[in-house]
Amino acid sequence: MLTLASDFGTPYPAAMKGVILSRTDAQLVDIAHDLPRQDPRAAAFWLRETIPLFPPAVHLTVVDPGVGTDRRAIAVRVGDHALVAPDNGLLRPVVRRLADDTDGDPPIAAYEIAVNDPASTTFHGRDVFAPAAAEIHERGVDRIAESGLLSPIDLDACVDLRFPTPTRDGETICGEVLVVDDFGNVITNVPGAELSGVRRATVNGVAAPVVDTFDRVDPGDRLLTVGSHGFVECDVNQGRGDEAFGLAAGDTADIGVGGAD
Amino acid sequence: MLTLASDFGTPYPAAMKGVILSRTDAQLVDIAHDLPRQDPRAAAFWLRETIPLFPPAVHLTVVDPGVGTDRRAIAVRVGDHALVAPDNGLLRPVVRRLADDTDGDPPIAAYEIAVNDPASTTFHGRDVFAPAAAEIHERGVDRIAESGLLSPIDLDACVDLRFPTPTRDGETICGEVLVVDDFGNVITNVPGAELSGVRRATVNGVAAPVVDTFDRVDPGDRLLTVGSHGFVECDVNQGRGDEAFGLAAGDTADIGVGGAD
Amino acid sequence: MLTLASDFGTPYPAAMKGVILSRTDAQLVDIAHDLPRQDPRAAAFWLRETIPLFPPAVHLTVVDPGVGTDRRAIAVRVGDHALVAPDNGLLRPVVRRLADDTDGDPPIAAYEIAVNDPASTTFHGRDVFAPAAAEIHERGVDRIAESGLLSPIDLDACVDLRFPTPTRDGETICGEVLVVDDFGNVITNVPGAELSGVRRATVNGVAAPVVDTFDRVDPGDRLLTVGSHGFVECDVNQGRGDEAFGLAAGDTADIGVGGAD
Structure with a gap:
């Protein structure tokens, strides 16, 4: 199995799929090709939330604002999974999650992918990452180290990317918006447990009820809930939370839980 | 084979696909993931028009404005097909069509799906419907009754959803817009046969020629035709019928066929 | 393997997929279903750039503004590939590319597809092209001539469609915009080699640096580069080239390379 994720629209x-299927007989599964464009951090969130749900596979992931620069192309093995991506941090959160989810001590190894000529300077998805993913799939993840395309490197020397951890200031949890989803739901980095027992809270001063399902408020009304990823979300029943709360990815989200409930 | 349809964007x-492929080795086929959002009636139209074209399969269909409420999760077997969905009527039109299309007397049976903890309150696609679809696929549709996840229920006790039947008032067929497609074509519930022999008709008083192909009118001009689903459509050659006729899903569409032709 | 490409949104x-899978057990791969709508020329560009990357397969390609008129439905074999499409030129550029890419003298043959009743007048993708593609896939491309659906025709009698060749007027290359991609990148018909050694050029009088990667200019700034298809592209770093250069598909793109660099 070989999954594909990108911001390529x-x-x-299709060019990546053609390259892959010309080289290996794989079941292809699209994760998404409209990941947040040129935004490795937001894209990394979605990869962390989806890839660990899959059985062992090769995962081709390309959100690559630095294409054509000297940023490295890398492959990382975590147990029976292998991931291929530009070295811009995109892979680090999902690699940590995969390692945490795997019983025992899974083999983890990182490799630099050789960029062979003639690679275009603008479409390494087709010319570098897809061939590498196909090669790893064809060979088998457990034999990744034998690939002539790959040279061992230190994972710790790869670009890292960590989501911020919220801090607490009295009855305010100082968080941040990680991503806004396709529905306009605003996903913060504040763990859902922070809302345990809270019936009403504020986000940057805007109050909303804390509920467990959208339909507990009228259509068009704001709500706070613990979303499917386990984080506090700022949503609107049958509407867009990003517009109603005035929030976008990267914004501060200070959640006040001290109000009388 | 396992098809997927949702309004999840x-x-x-991808989360549903990961859950499924972790549990069963299925050929996945996407029907659509931009079904009319939170609109089970319009979505049910598309399911009825597409799913019966497939060979026997498990069909995972989720348009679920009531997620997290006490609406049931259900599975329905029709012959060699099985369908999994929230109990909001989404499945009923396609179930009727599948039963009609099947020779003889196909076995039809409905089941309630157990909602196991810990299911999120907002993403039953991942936590309830995908696991159930995978379980049915892995077991085989003919052995669906053996699944420990499922309890038999009466199909007639499930929420029903029927498309309205047009009525006739003299030379006016009083219909309704079922859906507007991605091209802006307005699909009504009026059977195409009503336009047999008619060369010009009106929709809510707006006149347009009745033609069999779009190019019979100039680009930008309105037309009426019998669409690929067999219903009267209000379209525009190289344009959007919904804008030109001022129609949206659920609107009345009174089609006058009495004009001199 | 059977690939699908259309402008069907x-x-x-899904209707085409159901029809195909009811008739043959194929690995389906979506190329795209948002090819430039009702624009066979722009769509033909994308088919030419993607289909030749695939291993031998049946390729179902439908961009069909003439659906329901008397335009023919055709199938073309090129070596171990077969392509199915309306006879509007859509296939000709990719057929030439496949023939050029194949060693030796691949068998090339064209066929008219019988349009059987009852075919809808508006959805030949479902009613004509999908059944033909499934039939060819099931039979095998090397036995395409045995299909009862197909009658041999002369490929040269099929509608052709050629991309214009740029002309040179002194230090100006008089080109044209072939397509604008999903990112807003403007892809011209001017071969990248024309920019060899050029450090700054103009497009219709608008100057921009010639660079090999987007990040050589500041975010929001114009640039010219040789894109992944080998043609000159008019782009913007982290922005839309079509807006910044005021260019759309079919526009003239006169590229001046005579400036001091």
């Missing part, structure tokens, strides 16, 4: 992913 | 369907 | 491609 359409029809560029 | 992106990248949430 | 959603959920119409």
Whole structure:
């Protein structure tokens, strides 16, 4: 199995699929090709939330604002999974999650992918990452180290990318918006447990009820809930939370839980 | 084979795919993940028009404005097909169509799906429906009754959803817009046969020629035609019918066929 | 393997998939279903750039503004590939590319597809092209001539469609915009080699640096580069080239390379 994720829109992913299927007989599964464009941090959130749900596979992930620069192309093995990506931090959160989810002590190893000529300077998805993912799939993840395309490197020397940890100031949890989803739901980095027992809270001063399902408020009304990823979300029933709360990815989200409930 | 249809946009369907492929080795086929959002009636139209074209399969269908409420999760077997969905009527039109299309007397049975903890309150696609679809696929549709996740229920006790039947008032067929497609074509519930022999008709008083192909009118001009689903459509050659006729899903569409032609 | 490409948006491609999978057990791969709508020339560009990357397969390609008129439905074999499409030129550029890419003298043959009743007048993707593609896939491309659906025709009698060749006027290359991609990158018909050694050029009088990667200019700034297809592209770092250069598909793109650099 080989999954694909990118911010390439359409029809560029088809070029990657053609390259892969010309080299290996794989079941292809699209994760998404409209990951947050040129935003490795937001894209890394979605990879962390989706890839660990899959059985062992090769995962081709490309959100690559630095394409054509000297940023490295890397592959990382975590147990029976292998991931291929630009070295911009995109992989680090999902690699940590995969390692945490695996019983025992899974083999983890990082490799630099050789960029062979003639690679285009603008479409390494087709010219570098897809061939590498196909090569790893064809060979088998457990034999990744034998690939002539790959040279061992230190994972700790790869670019890291960590989501911020919220801090607490009295009855305010000082958080941040990680991503806004396709529905306009605003996903923060504040763990859902912070809302345990809270019936009403504020986000940057804007009050909303804390509920467990959208329909507990009228259509068009704001709500706070613990989303499917386990974090506090700022949403609107049948509407867009990002617009109602005035929030975008990267914004501060100070959540006040001290109000009388 | 396992098909997937939802209004989840992106990248949430990937979570369902990961859950499924972790549990069963299925050929996945996406029907659509941009079904009319939170609109089970319009979505049910598309399911009825597409799912019966497939060979026997498990069909995972989620348009679920009531997620997290006490609406049931259900599975329905129709012959060699099985369908999994929230109990909001979404499945009923396609179940009727599948039963009609099947020779003889196909076995039809409905089941309630157990909602196991810890299911999120907002993403039953990942936590309830995908596991159930995978379980049915892995077991085989003919052995669906053996699944420990499922309890038999009466199909007639499930929420029903029927498309309205047009009525006739003299030379006016009083219909309704079922859905507007991605091109802006307005699909009514009026059977195409009503336009047989008619060369010009009106929709809510707006006149347009009745033609069999779009190019019979100039680009930008309105037309009426019998669409690929067999219903009267209000369209525009190289344009959007919904804008030109001022129609949206659920609107009345009174089609006058009495004009001199 | 059977690839699908269309301008059908959603959920119409699912109808084609159902028809195909009811008739043949194929690995389906979506190329794109948002090819430039009703624009066979722009769509033909994308087919030419993607399909040749695939291993031998049946390729179902439908961008069909003439659906329901008397335009023919055709199938073309090129070596171990077969392509199915309306006879509007859509296939000709990719057929030439496949023939050029194949060693030796691949068998090339064209066929007219019988349009059987009852085919809808508006959805030949479902009613004509998908069944033909499934039939060819099931039979095998090397036995395409045995299909009862197909009658041999002369490929040269099919509608052709050629991309214009740029002309040179002194230090100006008189080109044209072939397509604008999903990112807003403007892809011209001017071969990248024309920019060899050039450090700054103009497009219709608008100057921009010639660079090999986007990040050589500041975010929001214009640039010219040789894109992944080998043609000159007019782009913006982290922005839309079509807006910054005021260019759309079909526009003239006169590229001046005579400035002091």
